[in-house]
Amino acid sequence: MTRRSPLEDTETAAYAWARYRLMMKRLGLLTAAIVALALAALWKTGSAESLHFYIATAIAIAGVMLLTGALMGLVFLSAGTGHDEAVEDRLENPHDDEED
Template sequence: MIPKSPLEDPENAAYAFARYKRLMRFMFAVTVGVVIIALALLYERNGMVSPHFFIAVALGIGFSMMLMSALMGLVFLSNGTGHDASVDNNLPRSDED
């Protein structure tokens, strides 16, 4: 029988996702700060180049950082709630080992 995941409990899930949202808000603030610093440094060193360049840099850095934060946040959520420990890993061994 497959054990139940701790995330199936509504209280535990609500706490875990509240923590995840708090982490994502913090990482959004960090991302905005990094994008502003990167754009300021680019403007300082290169002057005014095409506005499309600055837009592309801001979107590239912002999207990359938010994607990494979301994925790492999900890893922390999964591990922190005990969801990883509830997975049944009793697979049959192969003879090729």
Template sequence: MARRSPLDDPHAAAHAWARFRRLMWLMLALTIAVVVIAMLVLWQQGALVSVHFFIASALGIGLTMLLMSALMGLVFLSNGTGHDHSVNHRLDGEDQAPD
């Protein structure tokens, strides 16, 4: 049987999710800054490219950074709250001493 997760406690879960939201707002601000800098660098290069190139570049950079931020944030949330330690690692038929 799986141990109880610390995220089952409403107070601990609220604190953890608030921390995750703060991290995501910070990463959104950083992502916007990086996209603006990247667009300025591309524009400074003076290449004759379509506006679609700028749109695709901005979306590619932005969505990639936000997806990476969300996934890494969830890893930090899971590990930082002790949720990872509540998982039962025992395989079927394998005898292990309980923790």
């Protein structure tokens, strides 16, 4: 029998998702600042040749940072609420189903 996940409780879920949204907002601001610094550094060194290079650089940096942050945030949300412990591991005792 699987245990009930703490995320099924509306108050726990609301708190967890509010923390996740706050973390993503902060990460968005940090990402914007880092993209701006990276583009400023590229502009100052004069190493970029076209506008497309700046656009691609901004998209790449923002994409990697936001995707990594979103996935890591979901891991923290799942582990921090106890959702991971509620999942039944059927491979934990593989010999329970065998008859002797």
